[in-house]
Amino acid sequence: MSLVTRLRYGLPSCISLRNLLRTDMIAKSNVSSNRRWTHSEPWHIDNMPELIRLRNGEKAKGTFSKAEMDGRISKLRNVMANESIEGVLFTSIHNVNYYSDFLYCEFGRPYGLVVTQDKVLSISANIDYGYPWRWTANGDNLVYTDWQRDNFYKGVNQELGQFKGKIGCEFDHINLDKYKKLQNALPGSTLVDVGESTMYLRMIxxxxxxxxxxxxxxxxxxxxxxxxxxxxxxxxxxxxxxxxxxxxxxxxxxxxxxxxxxxxxxxxxxxxxxxxxxxxxxxxxxxxxxxxxxxxxxxxxxxxxxxxxxxxxxxxxxxxxxxxxxxxxxxxxxxxxxxxxxxxxxxxxxxxxxxxxxxxxxxxxxxxxxxxxxxxxxxxxxxxxxxxxxxxxxxxxxxxxxxxxxxxxxxxxxxxxxxxxxxxxxxxxxxxxxxxxxxxxxxxxxxxx
Missing domain, CATH: 3.90.230.10 (Creatinase/methionine aminopeptidase superfamily)
Structure with missing residues (x-):
C-alpha cells in the first residue's frame, strides 16, 4: 500500500500486515473448532484453526426483501417436514444463491448452505473473508480455512452431525468423491436427494x-x-x-x-x-x-x-x-x-x-x-x-x-x-x-x- 493511500485513509505510514490480520481475526472471529486462539498464542501451523466466524462489516442490502427470502425458506421447510428431512446441505451455486442471496465463486473450493428447521447458515472458504456473511441475507456464516485438508466437511459435521435421520443434498451436483466425504462427515445420517424437488420449487x-x-x-x-x-x-x-x-x-x-x-x-x-x-x-x-x-x-x-x-x-x-x-x-x-x-x-x-x-x-x-x-x-x-x-x-x-x-x-x-x-x-x-x-x-x- 502506498504512503499516499495510507494517509488518505488515516493509516499509519508503516504497519504490519501480519499484525493487522491477527488482531482483526481475534477480535471479530469466534473459533468454532477444537483449536481456539488466544491473544497470547504464537502464530504456528500446528494451532491454526479449522473453522472460524467472520462477521466483517454490516449485512448487505440484499437483492430481495426479507419476506421474499423467508418465504423461500418456509416453502423448503415444508418440503423437509413432509419428507422427514432433518437438515439440508445445498452445494450448487443456484440453490445456495436462491436460498441465501450469496453467489459464491467456487474456484476449486466447496461451498454450502445448511438449512434446518431453525437455522440457515452458509459455509464458505476463508479466501472470501467476510463477504459470504454479508451476503447470506437470512442467516449466519461459517468459514473454513485451508490450514488442514477437507475443513469444509468438518464444518458440515459441526452443523449437521447431530442429526441421525435424513439429510438432503443435491445428487445432481455432488460427484462420487464428494458423496463419500459427506457420508464420512455425517456417519449417522442417510443422504437423500433434494435437487429435483427444489428445482420444482424454483420453477414458480x-x-x-x-x-x-x-x-x-x-x-x-x-x-x-x-x-x-x-x-x-x-x-x-x-x-x-x-x-x-x-x-x-x-x-x-x-x-x-x-x-x-x-x-x-x-x-x-x-x-x-x-x-x-x-x-x-x-x-x-x-x-x-x-x-x-x-x-x-x-x-x-x-x-x-x-x-x-x-x-x-x-x-x-x-x-x-x-x-x-x-x-x-x-x-x-x-x-x-x-x-x-x-x-x-x-x-x-x-x-x-x-x-x-x-x-x-x-x-x-x-x-x-x-x-x-x-x-x-x-x-x-x-x-x-x-x-x-x-x-x-x-x-x-x-x-x-x-x-x-x-x-x-x-x-x-x-x-x-x-x-x-x-x-x-x-x-x-x-x-x-x-x-x-x-x-x-x-x-x-x-x-x-
Whole structure:
C-alpha cells in the first residue's frame, strides 16, 4: 500500500500486515473448532484453526426483501417436514444463491448452505473473508480455512452431525468423491436427494423475482442496441461484444446500485461461428452479408436474462432470407402457444409442424426454450421446464420461459449459417406476457452502415 493511500485513509505510514490480520481475526472471529486462539498464542501451523466466524462489516442490502427470502425458506421447510428431512446441505451455486442471496465463486473450493428447521447458515472458504456473511441475507456464516485438508466437511459435521435421520443434498451436483466425504462427515445420517424437488420449487417465480427478471430483460435490450451501434464491416466480434457488455454492466450499476456486478457477458457469432448457440466470441472480423447472432446476457445477482437475434450486415441473400423468415414464423407461433395448461411437449410438436412445412426441421439443433431464474451458463438449469418433445411439464402462472427456435444450415449449402430469435415470456392466468421488446426479423435487422 502506498504512503499516499495510507494517509488518505488515516493509516499509519508503516504497519504490519501480519499484525493487522491477527488482531482483526481475534477480535471479530469466534473459533468454532477444537483449536481456539488466544491473544497470547504464537502464530504456528500446528494451532491454526479449522473453522472460524467472520462477521466483517454490516449485512448487505440484499437483492430481495426479507419476506421474499423467508418465504423461500418456509416453502423448503415444508418440503423437509413432509419428507422427514432433518437438515439440508445445498452445494450448487443456484440453490445456495436462491436460498441465501450469496453467489459464491467456487474456484476449486466447496461451498454450502445448511438449512434446518431453525437455522440457515452458509459455509464458505476463508479466501472470501467476510463477504459470504454479508451476503447470506437470512442467516449466519461459517468459514473454513485451508490450514488442514477437507475443513469444509468438518464444518458440515459441526452443523449437521447431530442429526441421525435424513439429510438432503443435491445428487445432481455432488460427484462420487464428494458423496463419500459427506457420508464420512455425517456417519449417522442417510443422504437423500433434494435437487429435483427444489428445482420444482424454483420453477414458480414470485412477484419480486418476475420484477427482477423483467428488469434484466430491459437491460438485455440495451445490450442489443449497443451491438447494432458497434456492428460494422471489419470490426472484430470481440470488440462488438465488449461494447455491449459495458453498456449492460453500466445500466445494471445505474438501476441497481447495491447489486453485485458479476458474470454479465455477450456473444457475437458471425459467419460460420453462428452455427452453434453457445459458440464463444472470437476476433473474427464481421463482413458484409454475414449472418450474425447477437447474444446479450445481463447477470443480476445470479439471475440470467437473454436477448438473442439474427442480424445481417448490409444485405441478405435470397436463400438466407427464406430461412430467416421461416425461423421468425416458428418464433411467433411459439410465443402465441405459451399459456397456462399446455404441456411443454405440445408446444414443441406444434412448432415442429412449421419447420416441416418449410422442409428445414432436420436443421433444428436444440429445444425451443427453457426456464429462467437463478441460472447462468455454468449453473442452474431447470430441466423440467424445457420446451422439448420429451417434457411433460404443464405450464402454470408465474413460470418464466423463453421461446428460441434455431436452425443451422452447414457450410456450403445455400443460406448457410445459424438463425435464432429469443424472447422471454411470463406465464399469466390468461396467457403470457412478453418482456423482451427488441425488434426481430428482416424488417428491422438488416443493418446498413
Amino acid at each position: 417465480k414470485s412477484d419480486e423475482e418476475i420484477a427482477h427478471i423483467t428488469e434484466g430483460a430491459r437491460i438485455a435490450d440495451i445490450g442489443g442496441e449497443a451491438v447494432i451501434e458497434a456492428l460494422e464491416e471489419g470490426v472484430g466480434e470481440h470488440e462488438i461484444a465488449l461494447h455491449a457488455t459495458q453498456a449492460m454492466v453500466r445500466e445494471i450499476a445505474k438501476s441497481r446500485p447495491n447489486m453485485t456486478l458479476q458474470d454479465t457477458w455477450t456473444w457475437i457469432q458471425s459467419g460460420i461461428n453462428s452455427d452453434g448457440a453457445h459458440n464463444p466470441v472470437t476476433s473474427r472480423k464481421v463482413q458484409k452479408g454475414d449472418v450474425c447472432t447477437m447474444n446479450c446476457f445481463p447477470m443480476m445477482a445470479g439471475y440470467y436474462t437473454a436477448l438473442e437475434r439474427s442480424v445481417f450486415l448490409d444485405h441478405v441473400s435470397d436463400d438466407s432470407l427464406r430461412i430467416w423468415k421461416a425461423n421468425c414464423e416458428v418464433h411467433e407461433a411459439g410465443m402465441k402457444l405459451i399459456k397456462p395448461g399446455i404441456k411443454c411437449k405440445e408446444i414443441a410438436h406444434e412448432m415442429n409442424t412449421i419447420y416441416e412445412k418449410h422442409n428445414i426441421l432436420h436443421y433444428r439443433t436444440f429445444g425451443y426454450g427453457h426456464s429462467f431464474g437463478v441460472l447462468s451458463h455454468y449453473y442452474g438449469r431447470e430441466a423440467a421446464l424445457e420446451i422439448r418433445e420429451d417434457i411433460e411439464t404443464v405450464l402454470k402462472p408465474n413460470m418464466v420461459v423463453s421461446i428460441e427456435p434455431m436452425v443451422t444450415l452447414p457450410q456450403g449449402q445455400p443460406g448457410a449459417g445459424g438463425y435464432r430469435e429469443h424472447n422471454i415470456l411470463v406465464v399469466t392466468e390468461e396467457g403470457a406476457r412478453n418482456i423482451t421488446h427488441f425488434p426481430y426479423g428482416p424488417e428491422h435487422l438488416i443493418v446498413k452502415k
